[in-house]
Amino acid sequence: MERDLTALHNVRIRALTKEQVQKAIDQEAKEHSPKTVRNMYALFAASVKMFDGKVDISAKLPKKQRISRYIPTDADIKKLLEYVAGKPIEAPVLLAATGSLRRSEIAALKPDDLTDLGVIVNKAMVEDINKQWVIKPPKTNAGYRFSPLPPNVVERVRKGLPTPNPTIIYHQFSNALKACGLPHFRFHDLRHYYASTLHALNIPDKYIMQNGGWESEQVLHNVYQHTLSNRAEQENEKVINYFEAIAGKDKTPKMQHEMQHKEKSI
Structure with a gap:
């Protein structure tokens, strides 16, 4: 906490303004991740409200980063x-x-x-x-x-x-x-x-x-917001093959041909 939001350390709680808080948040965002800045603000806000619940210290926080993790295939x-x-x-x-x-x-x-x-x-x-x-x-x-x-x-x-x-x-x-x-x-x-x-x-x-x-x-x-990459590739390949047939010389895509064949055999 001593190293967080240093621009506000010498400001009295009742003298705090939204503009000061926002400026301090923006400054910290240049050097820290959105998650770290959000944690800083949460601790700061809780501390301030403990002494004065009426002071308005609302601020626009940096957007959360979407972490892309490797999901095994x-x-x-x-x-x-x-x-x-x-x-x-x-x-x-x-x-x-x-x-x-x-x-x-x-x-x-x-x-x-x-x-x-x-x-x-x-x-x-x-x-x-x-x-x-x-x-x-x-x-x-x-x-x-x-x-x-x-x-x-x-x-x-x-x-x-x-x-x-x-x-x-x-x-x-x-x-x-x-x-x-x-x-x-x-x-x-x-x-x-x-x-x-x-x-x-x-x-x-x-x-x-x-x-x-x-x-x-x-x-x-x-x-599971990140669908397994190998399955996504397989599904994309189906889409590409289908429309490739539509746009090319073959007027009957393989998928459609197989569906028609099944209907005839029923």
């Missing part, structure tokens, strides 16, 4: 699973990519949390104030859930439980990505892959939310 996941097969990190990767579990939830799992049809999620391994790993209930009701898994995944996960703590999972995962030559992405992005995949399969949002432990549709939509 089907090919990435297959390559990763081939590499981690039989290794300690296999179970965590499988649980995140095909069951949408978080690192903390994976680390807290016990063998009896697995059934023949999937995994029961009802706890998480987190650090306490003393930096010790402890088991706690989920933060939200959405965290209590059952996540369905394919039988072959259940069998492989059983062999890998219990898993190490979240920090070790992180390091093992990072090493696995480097070893198999994949682009860097977060372990948490395996959950994004899961959500994007179900969304592409036209699974209703309420079931994606239920399986993945997301509490609101807004959060879920933020997760």
Whole structure:
């Protein structure tokens, strides 16, 4: 706080004006990210209102930056699973990519949390104030859930439980990505892959939310707003091929031809 919004440090609260606050915000925005500036303003505003709730310190804040993250493709996941097969990190990767579990939830799992049809999620391994790993209930009701898994995944996960703590999972995962030559992405992005995949399969949002432990549709939509790039390319290729046929010599696009053929055979 001492280094934030320094232009306002010598201004008395009752003497503050919107123009002064805006000028200070604009100055900080030149050197800091929108998120940092917004955090500065939130703390500043809370402090000011604690002493004088009537003073008007409203300001136009910098727009939030849209972070573009790399979401793994089907090919990435297959390559990763081939590499981690039989290794300690296999179970965590499988649980995140095909069951949408978080690192903390994976680390807290016990063998009896697995059934023949999937995994029961009802706890998480987190650090306490003393930096010790402890088991706690989920933060939200959405965290209590059952996540369905394919039988072959259940069998492989059983062999890998219990898993190490979240920090070790992180390091093992990072090493696995480097070893198999994949682009860097977060372990948490395996959950994004899961959500994007179900969304592409036209699974209703309420079931994606239920399986993945997301509490609101807004959060879920933020997760899969970046459609898997390989699927987007495939769909775009279909569009290009169709209209290429329309504009070219072939007056019957392949897609239309196939549809007509199906109608005739019915």
